[in-house]
Amino acid sequence: MSGVGAAVRPAAWSRLHTFQRLSQRRDLSSWLSRWFPKTPAKSVVALKAPIKVELVAGKTYRWCVCGRSKKQPFCDGSHFFQRTGLSPLKFKAQETRVMALCTCKATQKPPYCDGTHRSERVQKAELGSPL
Numbered sequence: 001m002s003g004v005g006a007a008v009r010p011a012a013w014s015r016l017h018t019f020q021r022l023s024q025r026r027d028l029s030s031w032l033s034r035w036f037p038k039t040p041a042k043s044v045v046a047l048k049a050p051i052k053v054e055l056v057a058g059k060t061y062r063w064c065v066c067g068r069s070k071k072q073p074f075c076d077g078s079h080f081f082q083r084t085g086l087s088p089l090k091f092k093a094q095e096t097r098v099m100a101l102c103t104c105k106a107t108q109k110p111p112y113c114d115g116t117h118r119s120e121r122v123q124k125a126e127l128g129s130p131l
Contacts, residue, residue, distance in 0.1 A: 040085030042130035043067045043105035048122060050100035050113035055093035062088035063101060063111035067128075073101035073111065106131055 044067035051073050055061065061074060066086040068078040075088035089110055102110060104117040116122060125131055 041066065041082075043086065044128050044130050045104050045106075045122060045125045046072045047103035047127065048117050048125075049103065050117065051103055052098050052100050054098050055096065057093050057096040060090060060092045061111075062090050065089055065105065065110070067103075067105045072103050104131075 043065055046064070046067040046069070053073065063073055064071075064075045064079075065088055066079040066082070066084045068082055068084065069076040070078065079086045079088070091111060100113040102113045102117070104122045106116040106119070106122055107114045108116065121131060
């Protein structure tokens with residue numbers, strides 16, 4: 001094809017294609033921001049006492065950070081479906097032994113309990129509420 005239409009068509013298609021790509025990117029970024037918020041939610045108090053668990057040497061575990069898991073102290077994926085922006089803490093047991101894992105989510109030594117659950121702040125908090 002020759003003439004004016006041939007020169008305009010590729011540029012018009014190019015602009016349309018660029019607009020569609022930008023639109024798709026916007027749709028994707030809004031979808032991502034719904035599922036992965038920029039500001040993560042705060043962890044909530046799952047329980048006010050640690051759970052003693054036998055950890056097996058060499059096995060990898062996923063400790064619940066958000067406090068919303070129904071399989072405390074381990075992650076069941078609730079953080080994702082409740083769109084918390086948080087993710088579990090993966091750790092590998094160095095030796096087989098019984099350890100107390102934190103469920104108040106206020107420990108300074110995650111995933112292990114450091115006694116923070118005994119604090120007045122944790123004891124006054126309602127289960128399922130952030131600290």
